[in-house]
Amino acid sequence: DGGITQSPKYLFRKEGQNVTLSCEQNLNHDAMYWYRQDPGQGLRLIYYSQIVNDFQKGDIAEGYSVSREKKESFPLTVTSAQKNPTAFYLCASSIRAGTYEQYFGPGTRLTVT
Amino acid sequence: DQQVKQNSPSLSVQEGRISILNCDYTNSMFDYFLWYKKYPAEGPTFLISISSIKDKNEDGRFTVFLNKSAKHLSLHIVPSQPGDSAVYFCAAANAGNNRKLIWGLGTSLGVNP
Numbered sequence: 001d002g003g004i005t006q007s008p009k010y011l012f013r014k015e016g017q018n019v020t021l022s023c024e025q026n027l028n029h030d031a032m033y034w035y036r037q038d039p040g041q042g043l044r045l046i047y048y049s050q051i052v053n054d055f056q057k058g059d060i061a062e063g064y065s066v067s068r069e070k071k072e073s074f075p076l077t078v079t080s081a082q083k084n085p086t087a088f089y090l091c092a093s094s095i096r097a098g099t100y101e102q103y104f105g106p107g108t109r110l111t112v113t
Numbered sequence: 114d115q116q117v118k119q120n121s122p123s124l125s126v127q128e129g130r131i132s133i134l135n136c137d138y139t140n141s142m143f144d145y146f147l148w149y150k151k152y153p154a155e156g157p158t159f160l161i162s163i164s165s166i167k168d169k170n171e172d173g174r175f176t177v178f179l180n181k182s183a184k185h186l187s188l189h190i191v192p193s194q195p196g197d198s199a200v201y202f203c204a205a206a207n208a209g210n211n212r213k214l215i216w217g218l219g220t221s222l223g224v225n226p
Contacts, residue, residue, distance in 0.1 A: 004156075042117075042202065042216035043157070058213070090156050100145045100206050102214065104156030 003027065004105035006091050011110045013085075021076045021108050023091030032074035033092040033102060034058070034066065043090065049074055050097035078110065085112045116140045117205050119217035127225055132190040134220050136203030139184065143205040147214065148177060148188045151200045160201075161188070193224045 004025045013019045025032065031050050035043040045058030049068040063082025068074050074093075078085045088109050092102040118137045126132045136146075144165040149157035163170040163177045163186065170177050176189045190197055203217040 006156075009154075040122075040218065042218045043214075044216075045213060048213070088154075092156070098208075098212060100147060100212055100214070101159050101162060103159060104149075107154065107156050109154065 004091060004093055004103060006089075006105040006108050009106065009108060011108055013110070013112050015112055016080045017112075018077055018079050019085075019110065019112075021078065021089050021091075021110065023074045023076065023105060024072055025074075025091075025093045025105075026072060027093060027095075027103065028071070029093035029103075030071070030096040031094045031099070032068065033094075034064070034074070034076045035090040035092065036060065037088045037090060037107075046076065046089075078112075085110060114139075115218070116143075117203055117215050117217040119201075119203055119220045121220050122218075123221040123223070125223045125225065126193050128195055129192045132188075132193045132197065132222055132224065134188040134190075134201050134203075134222065136186050136188075136217055137184060138186075138205050140205070140207070140215075141184065142207045142209060143215075144207045145205070145212075146177070146179060146186050147204045147206075148175075149202045149204065150197075151202060151219070153200075157202060190222075193222075195224050195226050198222060198224045 033048040034046040047066040049055035065077045091105045094102045147162040148160040151157040179186045200219040204214040
Protein backbone atom coordinates (compact mmCIF):
# COMPACT_ATOMS: atom_id res chain seq x y z
CA ASP A 1 0.00 0.00 0.00
CA GLY A 2 2.02 2.95 -1.31
CA GLY A 3 1.87 6.39 0.11
CA ILE A 4 3.42 9.16 2.14
CA THR A 5 3.51 9.01 5.91
CA GLN A 6 4.12 11.88 8.26
CA SER A 7 4.53 11.41 11.95
CA PRO A 8 3.39 12.39 14.41
CA LYS A 9 -0.01 13.85 13.53
CA TYR A 10 0.24 16.39 16.37
CA LEU A 11 3.44 17.72 17.92
CA PHE A 12 3.92 20.09 20.83
CA ARG A 13 7.17 21.83 21.71
CA LYS A 14 8.42 24.57 23.93
CA GLU A 15 9.78 27.73 22.38
CA GLY A 16 13.53 27.56 21.81
CA GLN A 17 13.62 23.83 21.06
CA ASN A 18 14.45 22.37 17.69
CA VAL A 19 11.99 19.78 16.42
CA THR A 20 12.21 17.32 13.51
CA LEU A 21 9.17 16.31 11.46
CA SER A 22 9.27 12.96 9.73
CA CYS A 23 8.28 12.28 6.11
CA GLU A 24 8.60 8.87 4.49
CA GLN A 25 7.37 7.69 1.08
CA ASN A 26 7.32 4.25 -0.50
CA LEU A 27 6.19 5.44 -3.92
CA ASN A 28 9.72 5.38 -5.35
CA HIS A 29 9.35 9.08 -6.14
CA ASP A 30 12.48 11.07 -6.87
CA ALA A 31 11.28 14.50 -5.73
CA MET A 32 10.02 15.52 -2.30
CA TYR A 33 8.70 18.79 -0.89
CA TRP A 34 7.87 20.49 2.39
CA TYR A 35 5.06 23.03 2.65
CA ARG A 36 3.59 25.04 5.43
CA GLN A 37 -0.07 26.03 5.69
CA ASP A 38 -1.38 28.72 8.00
CA PRO A 39 -5.09 29.42 8.64
CA GLY A 40 -6.75 31.03 5.61
CA GLN A 41 -3.55 30.74 3.59
CA GLY A 42 -2.39 28.79 0.61
CA LEU A 43 0.53 26.40 0.77
CA ARG A 44 3.98 27.92 0.96
CA LEU A 45 7.06 25.98 -0.12
CA ILE A 46 9.78 25.59 2.50
CA TYR A 47 12.29 23.22 0.86
CA TYR A 48 12.33 20.73 -1.96
CA SER A 49 14.60 17.94 -3.11
CA GLN A 50 14.75 16.67 -6.67
CA ILE A 51 17.13 13.82 -5.94
CA VAL A 52 18.95 12.13 -3.08
CA ASN A 53 21.66 14.26 -1.42
CA ASP A 54 20.35 17.42 -3.07
CA PHE A 55 17.84 20.02 -1.91
CA GLN A 56 16.92 23.63 -2.60
CA LYS A 57 15.34 26.41 -0.58
CA GLY A 58 11.76 27.28 -1.29
CA ASP A 59 10.05 30.59 -0.62
CA ILE A 60 10.21 30.51 3.20
CA ALA A 61 13.30 28.47 4.12
CA GLU A 62 14.55 30.70 6.94
CA GLY A 63 14.54 28.89 10.28
CA TYR A 64 14.21 25.45 8.67
CA SER A 65 16.66 22.75 7.60
CA VAL A 66 16.31 19.46 5.72
CA SER A 67 18.31 16.44 4.67
CA ARG A 68 17.83 13.88 1.92
CA GLU A 69 20.14 10.98 2.69
CA LYS A 70 17.70 8.35 1.43
CA LYS A 71 15.23 8.42 -1.44
CA GLU A 72 12.37 7.47 0.87
CA SER A 73 12.98 10.04 3.59
CA PHE A 74 12.96 13.85 3.74
CA PRO A 75 12.90 15.06 7.36
CA LEU A 76 12.32 18.71 8.18
CA THR A 77 13.87 20.37 11.24
CA VAL A 78 12.15 23.45 12.61
CA THR A 79 14.84 25.36 14.44
CA SER A 80 14.54 27.89 17.23
CA ALA A 81 15.35 30.55 14.63
CA GLN A 82 11.93 30.13 13.01
CA LYS A 83 9.92 33.05 14.39
CA ASN A 84 6.42 31.62 13.92
CA PRO A 85 6.75 27.83 13.91
CA THR A 86 3.18 26.95 14.87
CA ALA A 87 1.54 25.72 11.66
CA PHE A 88 0.32 22.71 9.69
CA TYR A 89 3.24 21.10 7.84
CA LEU A 90 2.72 19.08 4.69
CA CYS A 91 5.16 16.79 2.92
CA ALA A 92 4.66 15.88 -0.74
CA SER A 93 6.40 13.90 -3.44
CA SER A 94 6.34 13.64 -7.21
CA ILE A 95 7.54 10.91 -9.53
CA ARG A 96 10.48 12.92 -10.77
CA ALA A 97 11.65 16.49 -10.70
CA GLY A 98 10.02 17.36 -14.02
CA THR A 99 6.55 16.21 -12.98
CA TYR A 100 3.93 18.73 -11.99
CA GLU A 101 1.59 16.49 -9.97
CA GLN A 102 2.51 16.24 -6.32
CA TYR A 103 1.06 13.79 -3.83
CA PHE A 104 0.69 14.74 -0.22
CA GLY A 105 1.00 13.13 3.17
CA PRO A 106 -1.57 13.65 5.94
CA GLY A 107 0.34 16.51 7.57
CA THR A 108 1.73 17.31 11.02
CA ARG A 109 0.22 20.01 13.20
CA LEU A 110 3.07 21.63 15.16
CA THR A 111 2.26 23.81 18.14
CA VAL A 112 5.06 25.74 19.83
CA THR A 113 4.32 27.52 23.11
CA ASP B 114 1.89 39.53 -4.79
CA GLN B 115 -0.67 36.77 -5.30
CA GLN B 116 0.01 35.21 -8.69
CA VAL B 117 -2.85 32.72 -8.32
CA LYS B 118 -6.11 34.11 -7.01
CA GLN B 119 -9.24 32.37 -5.85
CA ASN B 120 -11.51 35.30 -5.18
CA SER B 121 -14.37 33.40 -3.58
CA PRO B 122 -13.41 32.19 -0.09
CA SER B 123 -16.53 30.06 0.08
CA LEU B 124 -19.31 28.62 -2.05
CA SER B 125 -22.50 26.81 -1.14
CA VAL B 126 -24.50 24.63 -3.56
CA GLN B 127 -27.34 22.17 -3.40
CA GLU B 128 -26.70 18.46 -3.84
CA GLY B 129 -27.14 17.43 -7.46
CA ARG B 130 -26.46 20.89 -8.85
CA ILE B 131 -23.31 22.17 -10.52
CA SER B 132 -20.44 23.62 -8.47
CA ILE B 133 -18.20 26.10 -10.28
CA LEU B 134 -14.95 27.12 -8.63
CA ASN B 135 -12.92 29.89 -10.20
CA CYS B 136 -9.24 30.73 -10.32
CA ASP B 137 -7.41 33.67 -11.92
CA TYR B 138 -3.69 34.02 -12.51
CA THR B 139 -1.38 36.85 -13.45
CA ASN B 140 1.74 35.10 -14.76
CA SER B 141 1.40 34.37 -18.49
CA MET B 142 4.36 31.98 -18.22
CA PHE B 143 2.32 29.41 -16.31
CA ASP B 144 1.95 26.34 -18.51
CA TYR B 145 0.25 23.86 -16.22
CA PHE B 146 -2.63 24.12 -13.79
CA LEU B 147 -3.87 21.76 -11.10
CA TRP B 148 -6.81 21.45 -8.74
CA TYR B 149 -6.51 19.87 -5.32
CA LYS B 150 -9.17 19.01 -2.76
CA LYS B 151 -8.44 19.24 0.95
CA TYR B 152 -10.35 18.08 4.01
CA PRO B 153 -9.55 19.66 7.41
CA ALA B 154 -6.37 18.35 9.07
CA GLU B 155 -5.50 16.24 6.01
CA GLY B 156 -3.14 16.65 3.09
CA PRO B 157 -4.48 17.90 -0.27
CA THR B 158 -5.56 15.29 -2.80
CA PHE B 159 -4.82 15.79 -6.48
CA LEU B 160 -8.04 16.08 -8.49
CA ILE B 161 -7.43 17.12 -12.05
CA SER B 162 -4.97 19.12 -14.12
CA ILE B 163 -4.72 20.86 -17.47
CA SER B 164 -1.88 21.87 -19.72
CA SER B 165 -1.86 25.32 -21.27
CA ILE B 166 -2.11 23.76 -24.74
CA LYS B 167 -5.63 22.56 -23.92
CA ASP B 168 -8.79 24.41 -23.00
CA LYS B 169 -10.69 21.57 -21.35
CA ASN B 170 -9.98 18.41 -19.43
CA GLU B 171 -12.60 16.07 -18.06
CA ASP B 172 -12.44 13.28 -15.48
CA GLY B 173 -15.74 11.83 -14.37
CA ARG B 174 -17.74 14.48 -12.54
CA PHE B 175 -14.86 16.96 -12.69
CA THR B 176 -14.08 19.23 -15.64
CA VAL B 177 -11.49 21.98 -15.76
CA PHE B 178 -11.76 24.79 -18.30
CA LEU B 179 -8.86 27.08 -19.19
CA ASN B 180 -9.22 30.49 -20.83
CA LYS B 181 -5.68 31.66 -21.49
CA SER B 182 -6.61 35.03 -22.93
CA ALA B 183 -8.51 35.85 -19.75
CA LYS B 184 -5.94 34.09 -17.53
CA HIS B 185 -8.80 32.23 -15.92
CA LEU B 186 -9.61 28.64 -15.14
CA SER B 187 -12.58 27.01 -13.55
CA LEU B 188 -13.42 23.65 -12.02
CA HIS B 189 -16.91 22.28 -12.63
CA ILE B 190 -18.31 19.51 -10.46
CA VAL B 191 -21.47 17.88 -11.80
CA PRO B 192 -23.47 16.63 -10.02
CA SER B 193 -22.27 17.92 -6.67
CA GLN B 194 -22.38 15.51 -3.75
CA PRO B 195 -22.14 16.14 0.02
CA GLY B 196 -18.79 14.34 0.04
CA ASP B 197 -17.44 17.07 -2.24
CA SER B 198 -17.58 19.50 0.68
CA ALA B 199 -13.96 20.52 1.18
CA VAL B 200 -11.49 23.29 0.41
CA TYR B 201 -10.40 23.38 -3.22
CA PHE B 202 -7.00 24.79 -4.13
CA CYS B 203 -5.92 25.95 -7.55
CA ALA B 204 -2.19 25.73 -8.32
CA ALA B 205 -0.10 26.78 -11.29
CA ALA B 206 3.43 26.13 -12.49
CA ASN B 207 5.82 26.69 -15.34
CA ALA B 208 8.80 24.78 -16.59
CA GLY B 209 11.01 27.83 -16.26
CA ASN B 210 10.54 27.94 -12.49
CA ASN B 211 11.56 24.33 -11.78
CA ARG B 212 7.86 23.45 -12.03
CA LYS B 213 7.31 24.78 -8.48
CA LEU B 214 3.61 24.98 -7.73
CA ILE B 215 2.17 28.40 -6.91
CA TRP B 216 -0.98 28.04 -4.84
CA GLY B 217 -4.17 30.02 -4.48
CA LEU B 218 -5.71 30.58 -1.06
CA GLY B 219 -8.50 28.06 -1.62
CA THR B 220 -12.30 28.08 -1.86
CA SER B 221 -14.36 26.26 0.73
CA LEU B 222 -17.19 24.37 -0.96
CA GLY B 223 -20.23 23.26 0.98
CA VAL B 224 -22.70 20.91 -0.68
CA ASN B 225 -26.03 20.79 1.10
CA PRO B 226 -28.13 17.61 1.03
